[in-house]
Amino acid sequence: MGKGLTIGDFSQITHLSVKTLRRYHEAGLLEPDAVDPFTGYRYYSTAQVPTAQVIKRFRELGMPVREIGAVIAEDDPDVRSALIAGHLARLEEELDRTRAAVTSLRRLLTPVTPEVELRAAPATTVAAIRATVGHDAVLGWYAEAMAELDTALGGSPRTGPIGGLYDNELFTEERGEAVVFVPVAEPPATGRVHPFVVPGAELAITVHRGPHDDIDITYGALGTYVTEHALAVAGPVREYYLVGPRDTGDAASWRTEIGWPVFRTSAG
Numbered sequence: 001m002g003k004g005l006t007i008g009d010f011s012q013i014t015h016l017s018v019k020t021l022r023r024y025h026e027a028g029l030l031e032p033d034a035v036d037p038f039t040g041y042r043y044y045s046t047a048q049v050p051t052a053q054v055i056k057r058f059r060e061l062g063m064p065v066r067e068i069g070a071v072i073a074e075d076d077p078d079v080r081s082a083l084i085a086g087h088l089a090r091l092e093e094e095l096d097r098t099r100a101a102v103t104s105l106r107r108l109l110t111p112v113t114p115e116v117e118l119r120a121a122p123a124t125t126v127a128a129i130r131a132t133v134g135h136d137a138v139l140g141w142y143a144e145a146m147a148e149l150d151t152a153l154g155g156s157p158r159t160g161p162i163g164g165l166y167d168n169e170l171f172t173e174e175r176g177e178a179v180v181f182v183p184v185a186e187p188p189a190t191g192r193v194h195p196f197v198v199p200g201a202e203l204a205i206t207v208h209r210g211p212h213d214d215i216d217i218t219y220g221a222l223g224t225y226v227t228e229h230a231l232a233v234a235g236p237v238r239e240y241y242l243v244g245p246r247d248t249g250d251a252a253s254w255r256t257e258i259g260w261p262v263f264r265t266s267a268g
């Protein structure tokens with residue numbers, strides 16, 4: 001039986017350079033199948049080809065050498081799969097953040113003047129959940145609150161779109177009061193759900209289209225409009241979820257109405 005593949009042959013098969021294979025060896029990622037004690041030549045087996053290719057993919061994806069070593073050294077296939085799945089999940093999250101950032105930057109490079117409507121919103125009776133939350137926890141809190149509202153309301157028909165009220169402190173201090181609500185004729189009082197009246201207000205309103213990754217850009221455009229048109233801010237901002245993830249999985253179809261409470265400081 002021969003010594004196996006030389007490092008040159010193994011390099012040709014795997015498309016990994018000799019320099020890279022030597023580096024993998026030194027890092028303990030891919031030990032040669034045998035090393036000649038007299039010449040120091042490295043010899044590999046064909047059974048090591050898949051392992052070499054796996055390591056290559058992990059390095060291309062930025063997986064730390066220590067983590068790759070743990071995966072390669074793990075004999076239990078279930079544990080190995082869990083390690084790989086955990087890293088892939090992190091990569092997918094990073095990819096989603098990168099895509100969202102790219103989309104936002106493209107919007108910023110081609111700014112569009114928002115379509116803004118001034119609208120007098122009447123007082124609205126709703127079933128609501130109120131809480132003081134941290135800015136980073138808003139999405140999770142919103143999902144839990146909506147699930148509780150769904151349970152409390154059962155099949156009660158809505159009298160308007162689902163919405164939320166968000167105090168300024170939530171943005172300026174990263175912690176503030178939030179209210180999520182569902183307009184219904186007779187709101188119940190159960191658990192955290194209570195009847196509430198969203199006060200009437202004059203609003204400067206624009207619509208954010210698509211997922212909420214770059215909703216801050218729409219906020220910026222609306223805030224700029226309010227400032228430049230001499231409208232004074234008064235009270236928490238409102239969001240009305242006209243179309244959202246509860247309606248469709250197509251994020252491009254989502255429509256969120258942002259209402260900025262204002263009052264005119266001039267006749268214009």
